[in-house]
Amino acid sequence: MTQPTPLPTPPYYAVIFNSTRTSTVTDYAERSERMMELAAEQPGFLGVDSARGADGFGITVSYWRDEESIKAWREEAEHAAARADGRAQWYGSYTLHVAKVERAYDFTAPSAE
Amino acid sequence: MTQPTPLPTPPYYAVIFNSTRTSTVTDYAERSERMMELAAEQPGFLGVDSARGADGFGITVSYWRDEESIKAWREEAEHAAARADGRAQWYGSYTLHVAKVERAYDFTAPSAE
Numbered sequence: 615m616t617q618p619t620p621l622p623t624p625p626y627y628a629v630i631f632n633s634t635r636t637s638t639v640t641d642y643a644e645r646s647e648r649m650m651e652l653a654a655e656q657p658g659f660l661g662v663d664s665a666r667g668a669d670g671f672g673i674t675v676s677y678w679r680d681e682e683s684i685k686a687w688r689e690e691a692e693h694a695a696a697r698a699d700g701r702a703q704w705y706g707s708y709t710l711h712v713a714k715v716e717r718a719y720d721f722t723a724p725s726a727e
Numbered sequence: 728m729t730q731p732t733p734l735p736t737p738p739y740y741a742v743i744f745n746s747t748r749t750s751t752v753t754d755y756a757e758r759s760e761r762m763m764e765l766a767a768e769q770p771g772f773l774g775v776d777s778a779r780g781a782d783g784f785g786i787t788v789s790y791w792r793d794e795e796s797i798k799a800w801r802e803e804a805e806h807a808a809a810r811a812d813g814r815a816q817w818y819g820s821y822t823l824h825v826a827k828v829e830r831a832y833d834f835t836a837p838s839a840e
Contacts, residue, residue, distance in 0.1 A: 616782055628826050
């Protein structure tokens with residue numbers, strides 16, 4: 615099973631992307647997977663968590679060292695092209711929140727250790 | 728379809744809860760729904776977005792006016808009891824990030840308006 619990204623030591627940044635998918639999605643899965651791979655190669659990338667329910671509503675949270683790494687990822691050319699395709703084809707709506715993580719906690723059940 | 732929470736004007740806070748569910752879940756759905764209702768009644772609550780995939784990994788992001796409202800929600804008795812049950816029964820692991828939202832954007836496809 616997917617596990618949450620291990621916790622870096624705050625402060626760092628989280629980019630929260632909430633989206634609804636359109637019903638006419640074609641190559642979304644491959645492009646989405648490619649973006650995850652590409653993000654992981656960027657300076658300052660700390661991790662990403664993603665979940666999408668059967669109703670098409672999804673949340674992806676990516677974690678970054680600082681504002682500069684978020685800005686550089688935003689300007690990465692292949693990512694910019696994917697965002698344009700996303701607005702044109704894949705997403706009915708989305709919201710994006712950029713937030714500074716101030717503290718973080720984790721828990722693992724004794725039976726899962 | 729579920730839609731993302733409309734954007735308040737930053738700054739405000741986001742609590743990002745990433746979790747894996749155990750396979751022995753019994754009354755999770757009702758308790759989870761009850762917690763969403765109870766959260767919505769709290770002072771300073773701005774909204775909540777939630778998605779869980781078929782693999783059991785889920786993300787819930789709740790939005791709050793300030794640190795004080797997050798602290799009060801944390802101390803709410805029924806919520807505290809649900810968290811204890813969550814650790815004992817529902818969650819294999821989780822991470823929690825408390826983050827200050829600095830900026831936010833949204834998008835709605837022309838065809839979805």
